[in-house]
Amino acid sequence: MALIITDECINCDVCEPECPNGAITQGDEIYEIDPDLCTECVGHYExxxxxxxxxxxxxxxxxxxxxxxxxxxxxxxxxxxxxx
Incomplete structure (x- = not known):
């Protein structure tokens, strides 16, 4: 399952650098997760x-x-x- 960022996002900028796959980017209003790149950190972290x-x-x-x-x-x- 990929993850998704909801509209409750406050654009705090802490999630983007944590993603080992580069799946998180700044969208028009909030950060977004590319489901093709999101592995829920499987292979990288627990x-x-x-x-x-x-x-x-x-x-x-x-x-x-x-x-x-x-x-x-x-x-x-x-x-x-x-x-x-």
Whole structure:
């Protein structure tokens, strides 16, 4: 599952540098997460780093992009160039 940033985002700038995949960027009004790059930090960390640092708890799982742990790991391998 990819994550999504809700409109409760206060643009505090702490999530973007924490993303190891570069999935978080500044949108028109709030930060946004690219579901093609979001692995929920699978392959990098035990927990999603953006969720850990978010002061307003506005980063839930995106119901539009449901993925298993195996799918997230495969995406991580593809993004990092480790896929065979």
């Amino acid at each position: 927990t999603s780093q953006c969720v850990e640092v978010c002061p307003v708890d506005c980063i839930p799982i995106d119901p539009e992009h449901v993925e298993s742990q195996e799918e997230l790991h495969a995406k991580y391998l593809k993004i990092t160039g480790e896929a065979e």
